Amino acid sequence: MAGFKEFNIRWSMVVDIDKCTGCGACMTACNKENNIAPQEEAKARLESKGFPTRFKKIEWLTIYELSNGKQGGDHDTAFLPRPCMQCGMPSCVSVCPAIATDKNEEGGIVSQIYPRCFGCRYCMASCPYHARVFNWDQPIFPEGMEKQLTPNVSVRSRGVVEKCNFCHHRLMYAKDAARVAGEDPEKLADGAYMPACAEACPTGAISFGDVKNPEHEVHELAKSPYAFRLLERLGTDPQVYYISKREWVRKQGDNYLESEGAAAHGGNGGGQHG
Amino acid sequence: MNRRTFLTFSAGATAGLMITPIPWKLTDDASIWTQNWQWNPKVPKRAIYFAEMASKLDPSGSGVKVAVVNGNAVGVAGNVDHPLGKGAVSTMAAAEVGLLHSPARVRQPMLKTATGFKAISWDEAETILTGKLSEARGEVAMVSGDDTGSANEIFAALVNGLDGSFYMMPGETQSAHKALEMMGGEGRIAYDIENADYVLFLGADALESSGTSTRNARVFSETHPTGKAASAKYVYAGPVMNNTAVVCDQWIQAKPGAAATVALGLSRILMDNGAVANAKGFASFKQNVAQGYAPAHVERETGVRADVLKKIARELAAAKRPLVIAGSEFGQGAGARALMASLGLNVLLGQMGQSVKIIPGAPAVVQGAGSESERYAADVIPFLKGVAEGRDGAKVLMVYDANPAYGLPQTQAMAKAMDKAAYTVSFSSFMDETAERANLIMPNSMTAERYDDLYTPHGAGTATYSVNKPLVKSAFDTRTTADVMLSVASRLGMDLGYASFKDVLQAKATRLGASWSSLRQGKAWTSASASSAQLNLAPCAAPAVRAIGEGTLALAPVVKHNIGTSKVAMPPHSAGSIRDTELSGVQTVVQMNAKTARMSGVKAGETVKLMGPGGEMTAQVYVSEKVMTGVVAAPLGFGHTAWDGFSKGVGENAFKLLAAADDPETGLSVWSTNRVTIATA
Ligand code: SF4
Ligand code: SF4
Numbered sequence: 001m002a003g004f005k006e007f008n009i010r011w012s013m014v015v016d017i018d019k020c021t022g023c024g025a026c027m028t029a030c031n032k033e034n035n036i037a038p039q040e041e042a043k044a045r046l047e048s049k050g051f052p053t054r055f056k057k058i059e060w061l062t063i064y065e066l067s068n069g070k071q072g073g074d075h076d077t078a079f080l081p082r083p084c085m086q087c088g089m090p091s092c093v094s095v096c097p098a099i100a101t102d103k104n105e106e107g108g109i110v111s112q113i114y115p116r117c118f119g120c121r122y123c124m125a126s127c128p129y130h131a132r133v134f135n136w137d138q139p140i141f142p143e144g145m146e147k148q149l150t151p152n153v154s155v156r157s158r159g160v161v162e163k164c165n166f167c168h169h170r171l172m173y174a175k176d177a178a179r180v181a182g183e184d185p186e187k188l189a190d191g192a193y194m195p196a197c198a199e200a201c202p203t204g205a206i207s208f209g210d211v212k213n214p215e216h217e218v219h220e221l222a223k224s225p226y227a228f229r230l231l232e233r234l235g236t237d238p239q240v241y242y243i244s245k246r247e248w249v250r251k252q253g254d255n256y257l258e259s260e261g262a263a264a265h266g267g268n269g270g271g272q273h274g
Numbered sequence: 275m276n277r278r279t280f281l282t283f284s285a286g287a288t289a290g291l292m293i294t295p296i297p298w299k300l301t302d303d304a305s306i307w308t309q310n311w312q313w314n315p316k317v318p319k320r321a322i323y324f325a326e327m328a329s330k331l332d333p334s335g336s337g338v339k340v341a342v343v344n345g346n347a348v349g350v351a352g353n354v355d356h357p358l359g360k361g362a363v364s365t366m367a368a369a370e371v372g373l374l375h376s377p378a379r380v381r382q383p384m385l386k387t388a389t390g391f392k393a394i395s396w397d398e399a400e401t402i403l404t405g406k407l408s409e410a411r412g413e414v415a416m417v418s419g420d421d422t423g424s425a426n427e428i429f430a431a432l433v434n435g436l437d438g439s440f441y442m443m444p445g446e447t448q449s450a451h452k453a454l455e456m457m458g459g460e461g462r463i464a465y466d467i468e469n470a471d472y473v474l475f476l477g478a479d480a481l482e483s484s485g486t487s488t489r490n491a492r493v494f495s496e497t498h499p500t501g502k503a504a505s506a507k508y509v510y511a512g513p514v515m516n517n518t519a520v521v522c523d524q525w526i527q528a529k530p531g532a533a534a535t536v537a538l539g540l541s542r543i544l545m546d547n548g549a550v551a552n553a554k555g556f557a558s559f560k561q562n563v564a565q566g567y568a569p570a571h572v573e574r575e576t577g578v579r580a581d582v583l584k585k586i587a588r589e590l591a592a593a594k595r596p597l598v599i600a601g602s603e604f605g606q607g608a609g610a611r612a613l614m615a616s617l618g619l620n621v622l623l624g625q626m627g628q629s630v631k632i633i634p635g636a637p638a639v640v641q642g643a644g645s646e647s648e649r650y651a652a653d654v655i656p657f658l659k660g661v662a663e664g665r666d667g668a669k670v671l672m673v674y675d676a677n678p679a680y681g682l683p684q685t686q687a688m689a690k691a692m693d694k695a696a697y698t699v700s701f702s703s704f705m706d707e708t709a710e711r712a713n714l715i716m717p718n719s720m721t722a723e724r725y726d727d728l729y730t731p732h733g734a735g736t737a738t739y740s741v742n743k744p745l746v747k748s749a750f751d752t753r754t755t756a757d758v759m760l761s762v763a764s765r766l767g768m769d770l771g772y773a774s775f776k777d778v779l780q781a782k783a784t785r786l787g788a789s790w791s792s793l794r795q796g797k798a799w800t801s802a803s804a805s806s807a808q809l810n811l812a813p814c815a816a817p818a819v820r821a822i823g824e825g826t827l828a829l830a831p832v833v834k835h836n837i838g839t840s841k842v843a844m845p846p847h848s849a850g851s852i853r854d855t856e857l858s859g860v861q862t863v864v865q866m867n868a869k870t871a872r873m874s875g876v877k878a879g880e881t882v883k884l885m886g887p888g889g890e891m892t893a894q895v896y897v898s899e900k901v902m903t904g905v906v907a908a909p910l911g912f913g914h915t916a917w918d919g920f921s922k923g924v925g926e927n928a929f930k931l932l933a934a935a936d937d938p939e940t941g942l943s944v945w946s947t948n949r950v951t952i953a954t955a
Contacts, residue, residue, distance in 0.1 A: 014500065016500040016501070018498075018521065019494075019495060019498060019500065019521055020521070021481055021482060021491070021517035021518070021520055021521050022517060022520065022853075023364075023365065023482060023517050023834070023835070023836065024365060024834075024836040024848060024851030025362070025363060025364055025365050025368070025836075027836075027848070027850060027851040028365045028368045028372070028836065028845070028847045028848045028851060029350075029363055029368060031847045031848075031850060032349055032350070032368060032371070032372060032847050033349060035317060036847075036850075038372075038846030038847050038849060038920065039849055039850060057850055058850075059850045063851070063853075065853065065855065067898075067899070070899065071867070071868055071869075071899055072867075072869070072899065072903075073527070075515075075899030075900070077515055077520055077900055078520070079520065138314075139314075139315075141315055142375070142376070142377045142846070142918075142919075143375075143377070144375030144749065145375045145376075145846070146315035147346045147375060147749075148346060148347065148348050148349075148371060148372075148374065148375060149315060149316075149317045149318065149348065150317065150318075150322075150341070150343070150348045150349050151317050151318050151319060151320060151322065151343055151348075152317070153317070154314075154317055155314050155315050155316075155317065157314055199351065199352050199361070199363065200352065200362060200363035200364075200368070201362065202362040202363075202364055202481070202487075202488050202491035202492060202495075203481065203491045203492075203494055203495045203521060204362075204491075204492065204495030204496075204500075205495075205500075207500055220501065221500055221501045224501040226501065227501075243500055243501055
């Protein structure tokens with residue numbers, strides 16, 4: 001596989017699964033921030049077309065519910081919010097014939113350029129995280145609701161693929177703010193740039209920052225013995241980390257065999273094979 | 275130009291054509307423009323301004339910042355400086371903007387005619403209401419669901435002036451007023467969760483739908499730093515692993531409505547181990563608790579194992595700043611008992627004035643409005659039942675910030691009351707079930723469009739006060755109800771002492787000693803003052819409320835704010851966050867564990883009928899170990915028959931199953947212990 005650039009900054013999310021209540025505030029914030037059209041009777045409409053909902057719902061952040069599969073008092077549940085992983089080795093980028101998605105900006109966010117996308121959906125097929133969604137329909141904003149569009153993100157047409165970009169416009173705002181304050185826009189302070197989901201989360205389950213910057217909290221968090229990444233052994237090198245003190249949760253983060261223990265630490269591990 | 279120079283020129287032009295980006299740019303443009311459909315809404319190109327506001331839709335009263343572009347509210351951001359928001363954006367706070375242009379909004383005053391609603395002017399609407407009220411003197415009633423606003427003072431003063439009756443919607447605030455009244459106190463119950471090192475939630479879904487949940491969630495976050503050891507232990511006791519239980523350090527399975535009994539069971543263990551309280555009524559409390567509530571008895575009644583109960587009692591006793599927060603699992607129907615029992619337990623733990631404080635209620639500024647606790651004294655359930663059955667007359671029934679035709683037990687009877695009352699007036703911003711049944715709708719502006727205030731929701735840590743001013747122009751021809759009612763009062767010849775609602779808020783700020791100019795900028799006022807009055811423990815040990823209905827399973831209604839509250843239907847931007855385990859297609863999904871499903875003879879995915887003492891509903895079964903044995907969990911918030919395409923006709927309303935029983939000692943109806951029968955449909 002072709003190598004991708006190494007960046008000095010690596011914008012990363014660390015999601016503490018043990019703190020996620022599954023309340024959905026992050027999804028609501030994401031939908032509003034990124035001008036995702038509210039979907040009337042979304043589920044009914046989608047299910048009636050016979051598609052599994054996850055391929056038809058327009059959402060950039062999905063919250064999965066995990067169970068340890070035990071019955072009675074031993075049972076345990078966890079919620080796992082899943083944005084785009086902004087993979088270090090993004091398979092979506094390699095397969096895109098239109099270069100509508102790329103990983104070439106400092107910080108490592110995988111871009112999605114809607115006007116270039118012609119909807120072949122190769123990227124969706126290649127993304128192991130189901131992070132991408134396709135606009136099967138023209139987005140419809142109930143009358144008046146278009147007045148509430150934010151200036152941040154253009155409205156996407158039917159026929160294009162979209163995905164989470166860590167609220168890239170917020171990175172631009174943060175850099176502008178740094179420039180105005182006479183600071184170095186390439187050395188943002190911890191917390192200066194924060195995606196909408198991370199800001200909204202009532203229980204503070206989502207931390208965000210530059211994992212390569214020792215002054216950012218996520219730098220340490222990603223090194224926690226409880227940290228892991230999803231499907232790490234595929235070699236996609238995600239920029240999204242998860243933390244859970246529960247071994248069964250960590251174990252569900254990858255395709256472990258019965259006999260294998262969960263990866264204790266995902267920071268370096270299986271990045272190379274896959 | 276001769277031939278040679280022409281050749282040079284054209285060769286150059288060809289080379290230039292090869293090098294110039296124009297053809298590539300044109301191809302690129304073509305691909306851009308083929309997707310740049312003109313009917314795609316264009317996003318605004320202006321700067322964003324942020325203005326502070328305290329959310330009135332969010333029952334936890336969280337303060338947020340509203341993003342405004344070009345005079346339109348476009349988003350909601352966190353406000354770290356607000357004591358109840360602490361930088362988070364709850365789903366309901368986000369709905370403050372998400373619902374502004376909801377298709378369900380009532381766009382102007384509406385009058386019901388034989389053929390449906392017709393739009394009328396505000397002047398006409400006020401004239402009609404004034405006429406109706408002056409004819410109905412003595413038989414006017416008003417119901418308000420606003421637990422934090424001074425608008426109630428205007429309404430109560432007006433209704434009292436007409437010799438009518440004023441009711442507050444039931445919920446935690448009413449329960450708290452009643453509990454304090456019975457224990458000889460007055461004001462509000464405040465929980466200092468920030469400084470607690472051991473927090474026990476009994477029933478109360480305190481990180482999602484109970485009390486100041488947004489603030490509680492932030493404090494939970496601070497005490498449970500990612501990647502580090504927790505500085506406090508959080509324990510949840512209830513029938514369902516709900517949003518609170520799922521992140522707590524421990525979930526204890528306890529039957530629905532068990533909070534009071536568990537609290538008394540814990541008190542008994544503590545007192546058996548020598549705990550005493552220097553409090554009024556302690557001897558009688560001790561005696562009554564000693565007569566019942568032995569661990570084995572508590573285990574039978576609540577399902578909480580005796581050894582677990584003992585362990586929790588030990589942990590509570592060992593903690594430096596323990597805190598017990600009790601309530602109904604779904605925020606209503608627990609009456610006053612759960613709170614009284616938990617206050618007794620907190621006193622035994624030596625936490626009165628520490629983890630738990632009694633803080634002053636909002637001072638009244640409108641003459642004739644009565645005190646806060648007077649406004650909460652009457653129980654609306656028997657009144658509405660009476661109206662439905664034709665026993666109580668209400669010539670004019672007005673409803674503010676509430677949807678009693680949807681969000682109360684015995685929903686059908688409550689809806690019928692709206693039909694039976696001679697004249698119903700709704701002030702709802704939305705075409706909800708109550709508005710749909712009203713004779714006259716005078717739509718209130720939404721929070722971002724109106725003046726309003728927010729005083730200390732139930733369970734806040736200190737007294738807090740926020741004032742909202744209009745941040746955006748009203749999207750429709752709506753008005754602030756408090757102002758409308760001031761105008762109606764003056765048409766009736768009543769002088770409530772104020773020309774506008776804004777003046778009322780200013781007077782309130784003065785009474786509180788808060789700075790009006792900083793309040794106006796959205797800064798919250800807080801006060802550390804607390805009452806040192808002793809509470810009487812004698813009434814705390816009252817026997818638990820019996821089960822309601824004969825069904826084989828206990829019903830655990832579950833509230834999640836992304837599905838909606840008892841007032842507000844699912845906000846459009848939250849629609850995607852509804853889980854398959856809550857809604858399948860348009861069918862409500864109820865959850866039970868494998869053992870319960872086996873016992874009830876139902877299978878996963880099967881459509882079943884639930885029959886409760888209040889009514890019936892159909893639902894699909896999802897088998898989940900997140901529910902304790904013998905319990906069926908049903909989400910509240912679905913089954914709207916009004917509202918918009920996001921919620922109308924989606925699922926069924928589980929409120930229908932519930933019936934309320936009266937509890938003569940406290941004078942508050944209860945419905946947190948309903949039982950249901952399940953049958954394959
Ligand atoms: S998660 Fe999927 S869409 Fe995102 S970068 Fe990785 S492969 Fe691409
Ligand atoms: S807002 Fe936070 S707690 Fe709620 S679902 Fe998202 S990550 Fe989980």
